[in-house]
Each structure stands twice: as C-alpha cells, then as structure tokens.
Amino acid sequence: MSTPDSAATPTPGTAYLVGAGPGDPGLMTVRALEVIAEVDVVLYDQLIPPTALDGARPDALLVDVGKRGGGKQVPQAETEALLLDHALAGRSVARVKGGDPFVFGRGGEEAQRLRDRGIPFEIVPGVTAGIAGPAYAGIPVTHREHAPGVAFVTGHEDPNKPESTIDWDGLANFPGTLVFYMGVRRLPAIASSLVAAGRPEDEPAAVVQSGTLGTQRVVTGTLATIAAVAAEAGIKAPAVTVVGGVAGLRDELRWFEDRPLFGKTVAVTRARAQASGVARRLRALGAEVVETPTIRTRSLEATLPDLVDVDVLALTSPNGVREFMAALLRSDQDGRNLYGTMIAAVGPGTARALREHGIRADVVPETFTGEALAAAVGAAPPVRRASGPAPRPRRALLVRAAAAGDALPDGLRAAGLEVTDLPVYETVAEPLAPETLERLREVDYVTFTSASTAGFLADAGGVTDAEATAPHGRLPVGPDTRAVSIGPVTSAALAELGASPAVEADEATIDGLIAALVADAAMR
Ligand code: SAH
Secondary structure, three states: OOOOOOOOOOOOOOEEEEEOEOOOHHHOOHHHHHHHHHOOEEEEOOOOOOOOOOOOOOOOEEEEOOOOOOOOOOOHHHHHHHHHHHHHOOOOEEEEEOEOOOOOOOHHHHHHHHHHOOOOEEEEOOOOHHHHHHHHOOOOOOEOOOEOOEEEEEOOOOOOOOOOOOOHHHHHOOOOEEEEEOOOOOHHHHHHHHHHOOOOOOOEEEEEEOOOOOOOEEEEEEOOOHHHHHHHHOOOOOEEEEEOHHHHHHHHHOOHHHOOOOOOEEEEOOOHHHHHHHHHHHHHOOOEEEEOOOEEEEEOOOOOOOHHHOOEEEEOOHHHHHHHHHHHHHOOOOHHHHOOOEEEEOOHHHHHHHHHOOOOOOEOOOOOOHHHHHHHHHHOOOOEEOOEEOOOOOEEEEEEEOOOOOHHHHHHHHOOOEEEEEEEEEEEEOOOOHHHHHHHOOOOEEEEOOHHHHHHHHHHHOOOOOOOEOOEEOOOOOOOOEEEEOOHHHHHHHHHOOEOOOEEOOOOOHHHHHHHHHHHHHOO
C-alpha cells in the first residue's frame, strides 16, 4: 500500500557529498561514478569534469547550483536547503563538487546540516586540485629532500586586512610546501606577506591554472617574482599556487604538457554513446575535448525474419550489432539460430562488437563497399552446416541504419545475392546547447567519423548556404579550425556542405583518424 507524500513523512533519502576531482574526467573515483549513476537528484557545481554527469539516470533531476543565469553563484544557504529538502522528501541526492568535498568545498558544513536533520549521508572523497594540479605540472607536494609536509591554505583572505584569520607568521614558518587555493587575485599580497614574515624571497613558486585539463597553464618563479610572472601571463582562476622547493622540480618532472595533443582543443561530433571512447583516447593524448553530439541513434524495434532463410548476415556498425542482438531475443530465436549462417562485418569496430556477443565474423572486407563485401563473401570458405557444406550463399540480410543508401545492397545484388535490407535503427538530430556552439567556434580541430555527423553538425549550427564561407562552408566552426575526416565518403559529404577537410585519415578507422590528427598537430 502506498501513502501519498503529504500524508506521512517519508524515510529520508541518502545524501552523498561527492568529490568529482579537479577536471580530468579520468580522475573521478569509481565510487563517485557509481553514486552519480544511482541517485534521484544531482546538485552540481561548475568546477566538475565536463562529462561527470554523463552516467546519471535519464530520469534523474540535475540541478546546477554553481552558477545562475547572470553568472552568480547560488547562495550556499539555498544549496543546503535544496539538499535537505530533496533528501527529506525521500530522494537520494548527490551533491557533486570539484576536487574533494572536504577541502575548501563546504562539505563539512553540509554534513553537519545533514546530521542535524537526521539524514543519512556518505562522503565520497575526491582528488583535490591542490595535489592533482601540481602533480600534472610535475610538482610533487612532498619530497624527501625538499618538503617533509604540505599545508593547504585558502588564499581567499586579504592578508592586509586585520580580520584575516590566517596566522601569516606561523604559515611562513611552516616547514614544508604551501598550497594556496582560490588566491589568484591575492597573489601579490600573499607572496609579500610570506616574505615579510620570513619566507626566503628566492624560494621557488608555481601557479597552476586549470590543472589536469587540456587547457592547463603553469608559470614558475620565486616568491619575489611569481605575482608579476602570473600577472604577465594573464593567469586566471581556477588556479592553485605552490610555494616551496618542490616547485623547482617542474623543469625536471613536467610531463602533461609534453603529450602530442596538449594545448589542442578537439570537437568530437559522434553520437554521445559512441563519442566517449574517442574522447577518452584524445584526452589521453593530451587534448581538451569538446563533445558535440549532434546525433543520437533510436531503435526501430525491428522484427527479424526467420534466420533459416538467411545465408549471409551483414552488419555495418557496432550499433547495428547491438540492435540485431536485441531483435534476435525479441523474436522467438536466439544465437543458436545463426548456426550455418555466414556473418560479414563491415569494419573492425563491427567485428569487435560481434565478438562481445560471442560471434566471430567470417568476413571482414578490407574496403567497405558493396562490391568488396560481395567479393569477400564469394571468396570466403563455406560455413559448416549439419547437412554438409552450405550451398553457395544466395540470400543476404543486411542489418543497418535506416536511409543508409543503395550502394551496399546494390553491390551485393550485382554479385547475384538476394538482399533484404533491414533498418534496425535510425539516426536523429540532437540539438546543441548555445554554449557548446560557442565553444565549437574556438576549437583547433573538429573530427568527423561519418558522413551523417557532418550533415547533422551543419544543421545544428544553423549556418545557411548564403552564410557559408571557405574553407568550412556550412560547418559552424571558426576560420582557424581544422576539419578532420575519417575517409573519402565523409570528405565527400563535407564537400557537399561546402567544406574541405584539412586532414583525411589514410585508413578509414578511428585509429586512422586519430593518427592523422596527431600527425597534423605535430606539424604546427
Ligand atoms: N574542493 C575543491 C576546491 C574548491 S575551492 C578541491 O578539493 O579541489 C575552488 C578552488 O580550487 C579554486 O579557486 C582553485 O584554487 C582550486 N581549483 C579547483 N579546480 C582547479 C584546477 N583544475 N586547477 C587549479 N586549481 C583548481
């Protein structure tokens, strides 16, 4: 029996204070991802990784408490009220913050409010910016020869104000590394106060802006020079300042900025479900990735024919494989009904998806055209059947996206096969947020992994034929952006939009595309 909300006080939901790390999505903890995937409500801050909430439930309520319309932070009291209200209404809530929730994150106060109201809570620690930022700059916050300890300090307070709660003399005497959060504007005052209180003027110091992100910037100097160096370089928040001998180790230990795509911003136009693999690989190469998914796939809930009548099953994408498997189980058949059927995968990604379902493709043609597929099918050894070798394949079932063109089925028909073209999913447009479109105009590279991503991006961007200009035609990117195409078919689709890609992969695979992008980046 269920009672309406108003009639009884529900059991409070659990509240989670979750650290999402400093910015690199790879630095989120397993527990953080688990909690985000589970909860009813997510209250999130600005300084969380761009993809932090991708795994949230589709029906979860996501509330941005980091900023409001005009760019002002939602007041802490209001955030706390939201946290308490949702939990008291019986919903599980994750309060997702940058870095660690208990390091300058007001997590301590929030936990106290939760405790006061009898709401069960869990703390999910995160990788804090004051350790991770320096680490990505090649600065260990402790080191046996340089620093036996580390202090994390807020740089928020003006050291010249009498009400400052920081004991600057005590801090200057701290035997070890000092890491300041939030203090970019106060850097001159912080540095001079430390020197005035006895910290040596020539002590190494570094400022790390946007640490662990592809946009990371680092400046180094000494306590005497760091404020001027940072100002000169235009260092902005978010940044941490490291003071101590360890800051001098950066020259020797820098690593992050030396990766091949460091400093490059790359837009990935694939459907969200497929983009993350590419995005992860680009990030691992040091790129800042802007995910601009302009398409999404939608299942057509297709009905499979009786597989007894199918001699050759041809699949053209990993998504087609997933849809086929789902359709197979919806019908009254299962994997055993594929016994004796020749299976062709158009491309290595599709073959890999089949393997995940325990199926080895018999045929993976070198080039992905109808003729090549038909020739490969003709050349493949017969598939074993209980009644002896299979007859020459006659009937092909082509499982793929709707409106995928005639080239493939025509090529198979020309080779004498009877073809059933079965659309199992369709590709639909996904609108891009205005902020995403804005970021797109600034990217160094925009990648296209299929003809459809190009068309959909042009449509999402709203650049008309009349507004189209070389070299990008109707693509909504800036003049300096370089378009990267996975292969000739995609390049042709780009050409139709008036765009000419700067780079085309030698091999029409994701590996080929990434290799071509890295090679191009190395030359500029
Ligand atoms: N709870 C967070 C800190 C929140 S206070 C943590 O544990 O990291 C916000 C401050 O954190 C910023 O002003 C900046 O000093 C620092 N910060 C957050 N993300 C950062 C990043 N990617 N690089 C450098 N500093 C960062």
